[in-house]
Amino acid sequence: MFEARFTEASLLKKILDAIKDLVQDANFECNESGVALQAMDNAHVSLVSLLLRGEGFDLYRVDKPESLGINLNSMSKIMRCAGNNDSVTMDKVESADTVRFLFESPSADRMSEFHLKLMDIDSETLEIPEAMYHAEVELPSAELRRIVADLVTMGDSVRVSVSKEGVRFTVKGDEGSGSVILRQSTGVDKPEDAIHVLMNEPVEQSFALKYLNLFCKAAPLSARVQIKLSRDAPLLVNYAMSNVGHLAFYLAPKIGDEEDEQ
Amino acid sequence: MGVKGLWDFLAPAGRRVGLETLSGRWVAVDASVWLTQLVRAMREADTMRLVRNAHLLGIFRRCCKLLYYGVDAVFVFDGAVPALKRRTQDRRRRRRDRQAARLRRVAERLLLMRLHRERGKGERREVAEEEDAAVGCVVEQAVKEAGEEEVLPGGGMTAMEEEEEAETPLQVPSVDEVDWEAVASYPASMQKEIIAELVRRINMETYGAAAQEETERDPSAFSQLQMDRFLRATELKMRVRNARSQLQERDRSGRRIASDTTREYVLIKESGSGVRETISSARETTPEAPVATSPVPAAPLEYDSGTGWANVAQPHGLFAAAGEYLASEGNARPSGDSRDAAMGVSCGVVAPTKATVLPEPPSSPSASPASKSPREVDDDDVDEYADIAWSDGEMVEREFVADDAETPSEHDFRLAEDESEVPALPRSSPRESEVSIVRESEDAPAAEPWSPARPTEMEVRPQPETPPSWSDTGKSSETPNHNKVVVDGARDVSTEDAIAGHGVLSPTPSETEPDTCDSHDPTPSVSPAAPAADRSNHALSPETASARAADVRASATSAISAPPSSPPDEPDADLPLDEAQLRAQWQSLTKQTDSISNEMVLEVRQMLSLLGIPFMQAPAEAEAQCAHLNAVGAVDAVVTEDSDAFLFGARRVYRHIFEESKYVEEYDMAVVERDMGMDRDRLICMALLLGGDYTDGxxxxxxxxxxxxxxxxxxxxxxxxxxxxxxxxxxxxxxxxxxxxxxxxxxxxxxxxxxxxxxxxxxxxxxxxxxxxxxxxxxxRDRSFPNRHVIDAYCRPNVERRWVLPDGRRAFAWREPDVAGLEAFCADKFGWDAVRVREMLQPVLRAWHACRRKQMRIDAYFHPHRFARIRSQRLQTAVRGMAYGHTARQTGEGERRESGAAEEVPLLAGTEEMMLPAVAPVKRRRKTTR
Structure with a gap:
């Protein structure tokens, strides 16, 4: 038996919106501590890692760890049937081959129930090393989304370099090139707009803007976003959801650019 | 290759990753293993002939694949074989031979018992056939039982026999002086020794590529093979024996040589008469044939034809020791080819001498391989003998030539005596000289009785005055009359080839009688019967008789010209299954015979430079060099199939990189150390215990x-x-x-x-x-365990160090493939036209350029879980003990770990890496709706 209730359907909706374009099918691994999802996109260039802690739910109960193989598009369709303020209950009895979604309006006068067929999805779970990152940047998620949205029109890859002066996003395209620099700012007036740049070593790496653009769809989940870079590791874009968990994206770099540009 | 069982042991630390994850990696490739693999694998299915330039084609394809995936490879070629490794190989082989000998002895004894019993019942030929079958069964059982007892039921030996058939591998300039006939005729263990020695020498001179060949053989397959052959051989011998005794009863003066369902050939001694006479007599008798071959004799003999005879050959080979002294005595060197004397050795008893009665002495080789039961001779003796024979070969020959000319009979006589003491049998001892004839007749009776005292029922078929004949009775068609039926098919083919090559056989038509030559038979089956006074009691089929002379010549020439790799066909109408079997055997054996020549390596190098792939020559073992490059950081990983790489210090090893499956096995030493608690030193200890290339364990x-x-x-x-x-x-x-x-x-x-x-x-x-x-x-197994030298060999392998730049990186340069050069090269080597080459190279080139700026994949950084688990509980405990130290032991037993390794994570204080449950086997993406 697995049962989990969210107070608000909107959170689940946002999560689905953020990842359903990257990943089609995924296993929701449910165990005592919470729900985890890990999946790569088809090209194996990026990886989504979602964690929803049990404490973040209204009600959370897992008798035996379960793996729910779900087509995210189908789930997203079902979630669209829920009002933003509705509460959502997901449950599944053992040996059932469907998962049930139960939506209740805040006033408890409307209830809807959907069943979603489960799938067997064989996918490999990757070990993600807790690497030490050479640089970490924390910034408003809207800021990142804007930068990426701007640059994606210019070219298909962005060069991210972190140095003492700040973090620089550079794009080179057929028509021209451009760059955005963000400097460290404490955001005296608005702490939520602060930009923190933490650098152990300067890093410079290229990434496909296409993927970054998809990652930024998670912006509604959190006002702040963390970017971590390391020379020999994928980029980490992390959206922390207070009290609930996090949604993290990993993106493999493009390599070979350095020689071209230097 | 490598340490026994180490791959299995390490498998739980391995991961399966896609080939594309290697993209951008620098890897060192142990090329010698590839070469060996390719040379063995790439044969045309039917003819077993090596695909032209197989090694190049294979390497070319693999390189293209590597380039396509953006893997930057450095090829490393083997150098000389380290002395330790050689020693181990020798030891192992000797042990195997000894086991094989023991095995045979058991089988012999059983057979003997059976024969005794048979004797007791009286000489009823009617039963012969059934008996044969029964004996066969008994022997089979015996062999099987014996086989189970033995750890290593002798492999190898038969292989070596076969090796002679396809002489290709050893034809290296330095070996040119070698008498192949001589080698062929040595007992198997000797042959092996000799070949090993030669191979070694070659390797020392050049690249040592073939070194692993021996170790790579699958002992069980070979032992199986050997058993089969032995069974057939013994069975056959039985039949021959029966037939003979039968014949003797019926006709004192004639001797049956061969027969099949409808014919039988009998040899009758008549001094002075020539082959032609024989033939004519054969013709005359033809009509009688059916009559003459009374049902009784026909039945047992039926099998003797064709493959049957071929099998006879086996015993010769199997009773390896046989020829040793016999050989020395038996060196009858016909004709001027002094070289061939050595060959005489092989034959065991050869008594053709110019001086003798033979009208055309030079060209009549007499082959009478005498085989002695291996009992007497132990391996060491064999080896010694081999050495002596080898080194002194020519000298000895000459001596013998002289000796034999004068007193061939004496030698024979001695042989006979020897044999009677030792229950071994000379196969045949033909005498040409009249004197010898006399003696022989004396000998013959002595040797012939199949008394129980002769456990090995090999036959002595002394034929007075009959010149030695090599009779290859491959075919059921016609069997010539030779005095002795000594020839072995399969194995002797090689010998025959050799002989033919030397022109020994260049038989004068009149003298030679081709045994069975099928016009379509690629295998040269030559049985030149020297001027023998034969009278065949029974039929020779007319056609065959008439065709004989022609056949002889044809076969002789074919023998000479037949390519070594041509399949020794022994089509036997009666035993089609047998043929198929033999063929399969032969195919598998041929695969093992080829080795890597220096020239091949040079060609590969040329190709690699055209492809822009760097390569280097290791001073000794390639995997050690690869490991060294890896250890100092010049490359990211090693691609090899040899588990030794870990012992030499490799940090990351890829295995099975070109298997059909799309996954590559990746072994990371860091993971091995963490999860298995095995560092390099401990792995070396494992090697000392388990045995590897350097030690027996x-x-x-x-x-x-x-x-x-x-x-x-x-x-x-x-x-x-x-x-x-x-x-x-x-x-x-x-x-x-x-x-x-x-x-x-x-x-x-x-x-x-x-x-x-x-x-x-x-x-x-x-x-x-x-x-x-x-x-x-x-x-x-190794008295000196733990041997310091072995440890040293692993710890401080002989590797080239100056290739590595101080900072490690960029020690090698990869260039863009040279399309024009490759076009020319491929046209030359594979016969491809420029269009085809370009088509092949296009994606490669595109990938090569793309690789310079490419999107990495996430699984190049994050790795999937293990694909194998430790199955043995004890092993788990031991491994865990090493990985976690004492704490693990206190925490409990194996299931714990199995159910959730994650629980133990706290034990790895401050783990740098989360240890996820080793549950998820590697999976392909599979979507189904439940």
Missing amino acids: IYGVGIVNAAEIVDAFCDAASASPAERDAFPASQGLQSFRAWMEAVDTEEPAATKKRRQPPESEDKRERFQRVHRNVRRMWHL
Whole structure:
């Protein structure tokens, strides 16, 4: 038996919106501590890692760890049937081959129930090393989304370099090139707009803007976003959801650019 | 290759990754293994002929694939074979031979018993056939039983026999002086020795590429093969015997040589008469044939034709020792080819001499391989003999030529005596000289009786005045009359070839009688019968008779010209199955015979430079060089199939990189160290225990025991500082040995008391308690265990160090493939036109350019879970002991780990990496709706 209730359907909706374009099918691994999802996109260039802690739910109960193989598009369709303020209950009895979604309006006068067929999805779970990152940047998620949205029109890859002066996003395209620099700012007036740049070593790496653009769809989940870079590791874009968990994206770099540009 | 069982042991630390994850990696490729693989694998299915330039084609394809995936490879070629490795190989082979000999002995004895019983019942030929079958069964059983007892039922030997058939591998300039006939005729173990020696020499001179060949053979396959052949051979011998005795009863003066369902050939001694006469007589008798071959004799003999005879050959080979002294005595060197004398050795008893009666002495070789039961001769003798024979070959020959000319008969006589003492039989001992004839007749009776005293029922078929004949009775068609039927088919083909090559056989038509030559038969089957006075009692089919002379010549020439690799076909109408079997055997054996020539390596190098792939020559073992490059960081990983790479210090190894499956096995030393607790030193200890290229290991110790031993004894932490200075692990092994050898000193009572595990025993005590009894079953193969030299060989392999730049990186340069050069090269080597080459290279080039700026994949950084788990509980415990130290032991037993390794994570204080449950096997993406 697995049962989990969210107070608000909107959170689940946002999560689905953020990842359903990257990943089609995924296993929701449910165990005592919470729900985890890990999946790569088809090209194996990026990886989504979602964690929803049990404490973040209204009600959370897992008798035996379960793996729910779900087509995210189908789930997203079902979630669209829920009002933003509705509460959502997901449950599944053992040996059932469907998962049930139960939506209740805040006033408890409307209830809807959907069943979603489960799938067997064989996918490999990757070990993600807790690497030490050479640089970490924390910034408003809207800021990142804007930068990426701007640059994606210019070219298909962005060069991210972190140095003492700040973090620089550079794009080179057929028509021209451009760059955005963000400097460290404490955001005296608005702490939520602060930009923190933490650098152990300067890093410079290229990434496909296409993927970054998809990652930024998670912006509604959190006002702040963390970017971590390391020379020999994928980029980490992390959206922390207070009290609930996090949604993290990993993106493999493009390599070979350095020689071209230097 | 590598350390026995080490791959299995390491499998749980392996991961399966896609080939594309190697993209951008620098890898060192152990090219020699590839070459060997390719040369063996790439044969045309039907003819077994090596695909032209197979090695190049294979490497070319693989390189294209590597380039396509953006893997930057450095090819490393093998150098000389280290002495230690050679020694181990020798030892192993000898052991195998000995086992084989023992096996045969058992079978012989059984057969003998059976024969005795048979004798007792009287000589009823009617039963012969059934008996044969029965005997066959018995022998089979015996062999099987014996086989089960033996750890290594002799492989190899037969292989070596076959090796002669396809002489290709050893035709290296330096070996040119070698008499192949001579080699062919040695007993198998000798042949092996000789070939090994030659190969070694070649390798020393050049690249040592073929070194692994021997070790790579699958012993069980070979032993199986050998058993089969032995069975058939013994069966056949039985039949021949029956037929003979039968014949003798009927006709004192004639001797049956061969027969099949409808015909039989009988040889009758008549001095002075020539082959032609024989033939004519054969013709005359033809009509009678059906009549003459009374049902009784026909039945048993039926099988003798065709493959049957071929099988006869086997015993010759199998009773390897046979020829040793016989050979020395039997060196009848016909004609001027002094070289061929050596060949005489092979034959065992050859008595053709110019001086003798033969009208055309030079061209009539007499082959009468005498075989002696291996009993008498032990391997060492064989070896010694081989050496002597080898080195003194020519000298001896000459001596013998002289000797034989004068007193061939004496030699024979001696032989006969020898044989009677030793229940071994000379196959045939033809005499040409009249004098010898006389003697022979004397000998013959002595030798011939199939008294129970002769366990090995090999026959002596002395034919007075009949010149020696090589009769290859491959075919059921016509069998010539030769005095002796000594020829073996399959094995002797090689010898025959050799002979033919030397022109020994260049038989004068009149003298030679081709045995069975099928016009379509690619195998040269030549049985030149020297001027023999034959009278065939029974039929020769007219056609065959008439065709004979022509056939002889044809066969002779074909023998000469037949390519070594041509299949020795022994089509036997009666036993089609047999043929198929033989063929299969032959195919598998041929695969093993080829080795890598220097030229091949040079060609590959040329191709690599055209492809822009760097390569280097290792001073010794390629995998050691690869490992070194990896250890110093010049490359990211090693691609090899040899588990030795770990022992040489490789950090990351890719295996099975070109298997059909899309996954590559990746072994990361860091993972091995973390999860299995095995560092390089401990792996070396494992190698010492398990046996590898450099050492034989301990008999009875497999990966489970080895891991436990290493866990219990090779704890670096427990070693005193002084010990740690040297090689701590070896100290552990030292104490292990001491303990092992102290078996009997412990008092039973004391041990009994200790059966209850004491509260505080350490790992070592516990191990000693648990294995108290088991260790009796272990014994050291290497007296010097743990051998410092072996450890040194692993720790400080002979590698080229100056290739590595100080900063490691960029030690090698990759260039863009040279399309024009490759076009020319491919046209030359593969016969491809420019269009085809371009088509092939296009995607490669595109990928090559793309690789310069490419999107990495996430799984190049994050790795999937393991694909294999440790299955043995004991092994798990041992491994865990090493990985986590003492804490693990206290936490509990194996299931714990299995159910969730994650629970143990706290043990790895401050783990740098989350250890996820090793549950997820590698999966392909599979979507189904439940």
